[in-house]
Amino acid sequence: MATTALTPAATGARAGLYDWLTTTDHKKIGILYLINSLLMFFLGGILALVVRAQLAVPALIEHGLAAPGFKVVSESFYNQAFTIHASLMLFLFIIPILAGFGNYVVPLMIGAPDMAFPRINALSFWMLPLAGMMILTGFLVGGAAAAGWTSYSPLAQAKYSGVGEDLWIVGVILIGTSSILGAINFLVTIFKMRAPGMTMFRMPIMVWTILVTSTLVLMATPVLTSALIMLFIDRNYGGHFFNPATGGSAILWQNVFWFYSHPAVYIMVLPAMGIVSEILPVFSRKPLFGYKAFVFATAAIGALGFSVWAHHMFTTGQVALGFFSFMTFLIAIPTGVKMFNWTATMYKGQLSFATPMLYALGFLTMFLIGGINGAFSAAVPVDFALHDTYWVVAHLHYVLFGGSVFGVFAGIYYWFPKMFGRKLGEGLGKIQFVIMFIGFNLTFFPMHILGLDGMPRRIANYSPDAGWSDLNLLATIGGFTIALSMVPFLWNVFTTLRNGEPAGDDPWEGNTLEWATSSPPPPYNFDRLPEIRSERPVFDARHGLAGGGHG
Amino acid sequence: MTAGSTAVVAHVEEGHAREGGISNVILGMLLFITSEIMFFAGLFAAYFSLRAAAPGWPPPEFEGKLLWLPSAEHVIPVVTIATILLVLSSWTCQVGVWGIRRGDHTALVRGIGVTVVLGAIFLAMQLYDYTVLYSEEVRLDAGPFGTTYYTLTGFHGAHVLGGVIMLSVVLYRAMAGQFSKDHHDMVEAASIYWHFVDIVWILLFSTLYIIPNVR
Numbered sequence: 001m002a003t004t005a006l007t008p009a010a011t012g013a014r015a016g017l018y019d020w021l022t023t024t025d026h027k028k029i030g031i032l033y034l035i036n037s038l039l040m041f042f043l044g045g046i047l048a049l050v051v052r053a054q055l056a057v058p059a060l061i062e063h064g065l066a067a068p069g070f071k072v073v074s075e076s077f078y079n080q081a082f083t084i085h086a087s088l089m090l091f092l093f094i095i096p097i098l099a100g101f102g103n104y105v106v107p108l109m110i111g112a113p114d115m116a117f118p119r120i121n122a123l124s125f126w127m128l129p130l131a132g133m134m135i136l137t138g139f140l141v142g143g144a145a146a147a148g149w150t151s152y153s154p155l156a157q158a159k160y161s162g163v164g165e166d167l168w169i170v171g172v173i174l175i176g177t178s179s180i181l182g183a184i185n186f187l188v189t190i191f192k193m194r195a196p197g198m199t200m201f202r203m204p205i206m207v208w209t210i211l212v213t214s215t216l217v218l219m220a221t222p223v224l225t226s227a228l229i230m231l232f233i234d235r236n237y238g239g240h241f242f243n244p245a246t247g248g249s250a251i252l253w254q255n256v257f258w259f260y261s262h263p264a265v266y267i268m269v270l271p272a273m274g275i276v277s278e279i280l281p282v283f284s285r286k287p288l289f290g291y292k293a294f295v296f297a298t299a300a301i302g303a304l305g306f307s308v309w310a311h312h313m314f315t316t317g318q319v320a321l322g323f324f325s326f327m328t329f330l331i332a333i334p335t336g337v338k339m340f341n342w343t344a345t346m347y348k349g350q351l352s353f354a355t356p357m358l359y360a361l362g363f364l365t366m367f368l369i370g371g372i373n374g375a376f377s378a379a380v381p382v383d384f385a386l387h388d389t390y391w392v393v394a395h396l397h398y399v400l401f402g403g404s405v406f407g408v409f410a411g412i413y414y415w416f417p418k419m420f421g422r423k424l425g426e427g428l429g430k431i432q433f434v435i436m437f438i439g440f441n442l443t444f445f446p447m448h449i450l451g452l453d454g455m456p457r458r459i460a461n462y463s464p465d466a467g468w469s470d471l472n473l474l475a476t477i478g479g480f481t482i483a484l485s486m487v488p489f490l491w492n493v494f495t496t497l498r499n500g501e502p503a504g505d506d507p508w509e510g511n512t513l514e515w516a517t518s519s520p521p522p523p524y525n526f527d528r529l530p531e532i533r534s535e536r537p538v539f540d541a542r543h544g545l546a547g548g549g550h551g
Numbered sequence: 552m553t554a555g556s557t558a559v560v561a562h563v564e565e566g567h568a569r570e571g572g573i574s575n576v577i578l579g580m581l582l583f584i585t586s587e588i589m590f591f592a593g594l595f596a597a598y599f600s601l602r603a604a605a606p607g608w609p610p611p612e613f614e615g616k617l618l619w620l621p622s623a624e625h626v627i628p629v630v631t632i633a634t635i636l637l638v639l640s641s642w643t644c645q646v647g648v649w650g651i652r653r654g655d656h657t658a659l660v661r662g663i664g665v666t667v668v669l670g671a672i673f674l675a676m677q678l679y680d681y682t683v684l685y686s687e688e689v690r691l692d693a694g695p696f697g698t699t700y701y702t703l704t705g706f707h708g709a710h711v712l713g714g715v716i717m718l719s720v721v722l723y724r725a726m727a728g729q730f731s732k733d734h735h736d737m738v739e740a741a742s743i744y745w746h747f748v749d750i751v752w753i754l755l756f757s758t759l760y761i762i763p764n765v766r
Binding site: 259 | 572573575578579582585587589591593596597600601604605691694695697698699702706
């Protein structure tokens with residue numbers, strides 16, 4: 001702290017930029033995570049629009065809006081577009097942006113001055129832009145990865161996939177390493193850096209979800225690293241891991257890949273559940289219903305998450321169908337507990353519908369659909385019928401967009417005042433929510449029907465006689481509607497940063513410690529901490545339940 | 552910042568220190584090793600899965616070529632010596648740790664110094680093993696056997712190299728007198744890592760060298 005006082009005040013834009021590039025402050029790193037992730041979200045979104053535009057072509061031809069034989073992009077580019085869309089969205093948007101929120105709020109929420117390893121924290125972040133550049137460089141060197149984000153062998157082998165696939169592998173390994181280092185940092189921070197009085201069962205639910213997520217990252221991500229390294233060896237050094245023609249096993253790839261990638265689904269949704277669990281109590285004016293049940297449900301989802309990976313592989317005929325189907329159904333139980341807790345939190349609460357609350361409610365409703373259509377496909381015969389159809393695309397987007405992305409925007413609107421000292425405009429926020437909510441359902445609900453009709457995933461074209469044209473056109477209109485919803489968002493951020501309404505320390509009358517310090521917080525986080533006697537220390541202090549602050 | 556707030560922050564930090572128990576650095580290393588276990592688990596899973604599906608292991612064409620089988624030139628297989636040296640290095644490393652826990656700097660420097668040398672010898676022997684095998688056409692691209700053999704031992708070797716580098720830094724800092732009885736978290740953390748690398752090798756040695764020879 002003394003150093004801060006002794007260093008002459010940095011002046012000018014260049015000093016500011018240098019400060020951001022070299023920072024080890026968890027709050028600045030958190031904001032860097034957010035900026036980088038949103039940039040990747042926009043790039044991934046543009047690629048999604050390419051995919052949607054191409055899939056609308058049969059309908060356009062039918063309605064005489066395009067000449068027969070018209071293509072938006074070549075089949076080869078189409079494959080790159082959906083592969084890189086998924087890779088950016090999963091690995092460089094959802095996972096890192098949730099880690100970004102974790103970075104910003106976890107030390108604040110537990111009353112710590114910073115993360116346990118600030119320099120490793122900076123390292124974790126800076127691997128991400130590098131990885132993003134590697135993956136995207138594929139477009140400049142003869143084609144990016146095009147084997148899908150799942151990169152199944154033999155499609156991902158050197159015979160069928162070019163150098164873009166190698167760049168993708170190295171990029172994803174970097175992202176994995178960044179995640180693992182971040183997870184270690186979170187765990188040590190949570191276990192060792194809590195303020196006096198902040199016992200484990202007084203930690204905000206957001207911190208618990210980050211704890212469970214970090215455990216998943218720690219145990220699952222290294223397995224993906226090993227799988228990617230094996231694939232790299234196969235492709236470049238003549239290895240025989242995944243090539244059945246020479247004694248390898250293509251199913252082996254699917255096993256090691258999904259051993260990571262199913263827990264990864266929880267890595268991508270648990271922190272969003274944490275965000276929603278912070279927002280619902282604040283805007284319902286009630287404590288979270290069943291705090292401990294919620295914590296145990298989170299841990300149960302994490303633990304069960306390791307025993308369901310092969311439900312992605314039912315149709316291979318190489319897995320124990322009954323076991324993996326049963327375990328998948330089991331996950332519905334802790335998830336149901338959470339749904340019940342969230343609903344009961346709002347029951348008879350004094351609800352107010354500010355933008356963060358709207359997004360939280362969007363999460364609740366859309367994630368419910370994603371959960372139900374997921375549990376539905378856990379039944380083996382149903383999965384046999386729906387495997388690799390657009391049903392799966394509908395399901396995963398209801399979980400990851402309807403769930404995680406709505407959670408992310410809830411978090412942005414909720415913590416923006418803390419991060420920048422100004423409240424995002426409510427009007428524009430609500431406009432964005434309505435457009436995004438409508439656009440989202442317009443895009444992804446028809447995909448359920450397309451899946452039931454048998455439309456396969458990952459195809460660039462289909463027969464106009466298939467009967468899929470109109471629903472695809474609808475989904476494409478929905479996709480562009482989602483893109484439109486980013487205009488009020490960006491305008492909102494831009495105008496708020498210039499001259500938004502000053503937020504004050506605690507604009508929402510929050511419960512958790514981040515609202516006990518200034519907005520934005522000082523580099524050392526807290527001048528004084530309120531006494532911590534429950535999981536809602538700021539609520540207690542506001543209502544005089546815990547006496548004055550100490551120190 | 553005002554003097555008052557400094558006092559508060561100092562108070563908070565004191566609170567953290569008072570919790571005692573395991574230090575941040577050692578906890579961080581233990582968690583890192585957890586992730587490493589899962590990394591090697593992925594490689595081992597691949598090994599067993601490919602081996603179970605293979606018609607013969609090692610494949611018949613490699614009979615008599617593998618260094619760990621006693622032969623005319625190598626009465627005691629090279630890898631066995633390397634294994635003994637690596638296990639020994641875990642002990643010398645721990646002697647160094649026990650030394651600094653008593654505040655004995657000489658024991659620390661000697662223990663870690665010998666460990667670094669033994670680690671380097673292990674790597675040299677592995678390299679020798681590779682060159683001989685390679686000349687006998689047991690190569691990375693020689694079927695699943697060669698692929699898994701070089702990948703598993705290669706990644707272990709990379710971890711040994713990482714450990715040697717880590718312990719060299721410890722050695723340098725020990726010689727500069729930067730550790731004491733109460734302040735030597737890095738020594739503890741590096742030694743935990745080294746023991747982990749050793750245990751992985753014992754698993755690898757059993758899996759790759761002993762089990763295939765039990766008939």
